[in-house]
Amino acid sequence: MTCGERTGLGRVGLSNVFYSASGCRLNLVLPTSGRRVPCEQCPLRAMPGFRSFAANELQFISSFKTGELVAETGATLLSEGAHSSHLYTLLSGWAFRYKVLADGRRQILNYMLPGDLIGLQGSIIGEMEHSVEALSTSVLCVFQRDRLSELFRNHPGLGFDITWLAAREERMLDDHLLSLGRRTAMERAAYLLAFLHQRAVSVGLVSDKNLFIPITQQHVADTLGLSIVHTNKTLRKLAERGLIQWLDRSCEVIDVQGLMALAEWEGLPEGGRPLI
Amino acid sequence: MTCGERTGLGRVGLSNVFYSASGCRLNLVLPTSGRRVPCEQCPLRAMPGFRSFAANELQFISSFKTGELVAETGATLLSEGAHSSHLYTLLSGWAFRYKVLADGRRQILNYMLPGDLIGLQGSIIGEMEHSVEALSTSVLCVFQRDRLSELFRNHPGLGFDITWLAAREERMLDDHLLSLGRRTAMERAAYLLAFLHQRAVSVGLVSDKNLFIPITQQHVADTLGLSIVHTNKTLRKLAERGLIQWLDRSCEVIDVQGLMALAEWEGLPEGGRPLI
DNA sequence: CGTGGGGTTGATTGACCTCAACCCCCGTGG
DNA sequence: CCACGGGGGTTGAGGTCAATCAACCCCACG
Incomplete structure (x- = not known):
């Protein structure tokens, strides 16, 4: 056997707890009304390695963002099978995405760090085929998924950026x-x-x-x-x-x-x- | 050892032959001047499962395509490290993309079938980090990579489509x-x-x-x-x-x-x- | 008629899995 | 207060899945 099926059933049971509710450990994912970090002054943007954005692009991104979310370690941010999943960017913290086989064998697919999009697959194709969990206390920017087509229409540069990020994920x-x-x-x-x-x-x-x-x-x-x-x-x-x-x-x-x-x-x- | 390093050096040597020339077994990749298949009458498009396109989108795609290429079995379509790689769609045939470690261990990453984009990573990010080889005699549509930004700018729907294809690849x-x-x-x-x-x-x-x-x-x-x-x-x-x-x-x-x-x-x- | 790619098979080896302990730490509750 | 349980980490013994080694067959091709 290739193993990977949690040593006990404890962890699988725990996972079930995650899924059973609304697909989200609500007690651990705290929506923050309003934002603390204005996109224009986003600390990530200031980092070297990130490209600079035009004022109108930044303005759109800012309006595209509806708020922030705080997730504690272990919180499930998105779960497999959810049909209308959200689109986030990780603002701070670590997360990972994974899939599980029916008998509990789990495979972690990749890790998310600040600046990474979360939920793009679900937003583009429709259904999530993997789950996402926070590895540490994390802050997420929440976007209006249904305005994605507007993004592509009015800000082609940003549309290209999303493809860029998808190609980068593919490379990883x-x-x-x-x-x-x-x-x-x-x-x-x-x-x-x-x-x-x-x-x-x-x-x-x-x-x-x-x-x-x-x-x-x-x-x-x-x-x-x-x-x-x-x-x-x-x-x-x-x-x-x-x-x-x-x-x-x-x-x-x-x-x-x-x-x-x-x-x-x-x-x-x-x-x-x-x-x- | 996890193996995978060709049983002899024969195959690795063969690979080197592929790379050594211009990164492409030219004798096996035959450029066809002009096109045989007009995009508007593309046989793939008629298949169920593909979405339908607006007339102006089709028109752009048609102008985006510069010609066709025929590749024989075993031909290397793109190779790792090439800096200015092409962007294709596989029109007919099978192909696969792969990476190799220095000692020859090879990992096939995914397969391409008709309708799949080839070389998107290279076109978006810049450098190819994998190679692509034809599994059977194949026909490729060749696109003008440098008009990608025009595609995103003037045809947001097509830009979204490219992201869709990238998300689908990610899912696979x-x-x-x-x-x-x-x-x-x-x-x-x-x-x-x-x-x-x-x-x-x-x-x-x-x-x-x-x-x-x-x-x-x-x-x-x-x-x-x-x-x-x-x-x-x-x-x-x-x-x-x-x-x-x-x-x-x-x-x-x-x-x-x-x-x-x-x-x-x-x-x-x-x-x-x-x-x- | 040799050579090389593709496929097949048995014997042996070894990387990794399973099982089974055991440790430390921390939170819970009798 | 201490017992208990659970998560994380550690270690040894034994078992197994898959790698390696070494043949061999078939066929196309020069």
């Missing part, structure tokens, strides 16, 4: 596929941590000190397609080599170059990235 | 990731063949008789992340169960429902699909 998934299909456990783990590190760097989460990635070994296992036991042993080896350090429920990356070399991964192309 | 990659990460060899093989079958059905390649998928067991192995030996044994088991039949260098799907049940795969959502 390509890398993940290569990893799952053709890398060893050790290489996969090294790739994943280097990948998350680079993404965090690109949105300024690293600064001078090292980065702490807020994931558990269960997340790593479900991303790499490994059992949790083997994941533990693999991470331990990476730690012994001085590449990472594992803390309570987070991972500190110590030597990114070493990780990238081990995985023979080149890194993502950077810069010129849009922000809706 | 999600499914592949789930497969590689969490399904057994048997389930993976069943999923892949059911997937290819369904895609072929959706573009009318099946009609009344059964479908023959033009792939070798090496392709299956490189898609599923398995060794070729184990792939052979797995396909043999599927054949013994009466789900498929393996022919010389193609696979006949006999019982799609059986394959889908084995992989517990629901199928892709259908219909309303655009065609650029």
Whole structure:
């Protein structure tokens, strides 16, 4: 067996709790009336690596945003099968999206960091085929999904940007596929941590000190397609080599170059990235 | 080792031959001056499942297309690292895209069938990070990549369509990731063949008789992340169960429902699909 | 008539899974 | 107050799925 089916039924049961209500752990997703962050002064926009926007584009984005949402760690932001899902941008925090097989085997597909769109598939095609969960306390910008066609009509540059973001996601998934299909456990783990590190760097989460990635070994296992036991042993080896350090429920990356070399991964192309 | 590194160096060497020239086996990619298929009478467009287009959209698409290209089996249509890559739509035939690690391990990322865009990532972001190869003799519509922004500007509906296609690709990659990460060899093989079958059905390649998928067991192995030996044994088991039949260098799907049940795969959502 | 691609098969090896403990920590409630 | 349970992490022993190695067949092709 390829494993991945939660060690006990505890976690699956927990998941069911998530779904059973309205598909959203409401007690953990707090809608904030009004906004705290005006798009024009969005701290993300100021970061290097993001492209600059014309005034009218910014104005539209600002009107496109209806408010903010705060989600606690573990909150389900979107769930598989929901028909009319929302469209968000992650403003701060970490999240991930995943799919599960009927018997509980879970596969994490990708991670979201500040600036990433959440729910685009659902907004464009109609139905969500994956779920999204917050890895840390997160703030989301909420958009009016039904104005997407207006966005494409009146702001072609922004329409292009959304395609750009979709193409970028596709590229990340390509890398993940290569990893799952053709890398060893050790290489996969090294790739994943280097990948998350680079993404965090690109949105300024690293600064001078090292980065702490807020994931558990269960997340790593479900991303790499490994059992949790083997994941533990693999991470331990990476730690012994001085590449990472594992803390309570987070991972500190110590030597990114070493990780990238081990995985023979080149890194993502950077810069010129849009922000809706 | 997760394997995948061609059994000998023969295949890697062969690949090098592909790249060494101009990144394209020119003798196998024949540019056809002028077009044979006017967009307005494109046989694909007539198929159910494709959305209908306004006259002015069709007119633009027609002018966006500069000609056709014929590629023989094995021809490299696009190659990794190329900076100014082309944008195509596959008009007929099969193709696949893939990545390779430095030591030759190859991972097939997805397959292209008639109606699929080829080279979108490269056209949007700039650089290709994967290669594309024809699985059968294929005909491609060639587009003027540098008029993409004009497309978004003057035909927002088409811009939305391109995003739609990107989101659809993303969804397929999600499914592949789930497969590689969490399904057994048997389930993976069943999923892949059911997937290819369904895609072929959706573009009318099946009609009344059964479908023959033009792939070798090496392709299956490189898609599923398995060794070729184990792939052979797995396909043999599927054949013994009466789900498929393996022919010389193609696979006949006999019982799609059986394959889908084995992989517990629901199928892709259908219909309303655009065609650029 | 050799060579190379595609496919097939058995024997052996090994990477990774499963099972089963056990630790620490923290929140809950008797 | 302490017992209990659950999440996260760790470790060893044994089992299995899939990789590797090594043949061999068929056929097209030069």
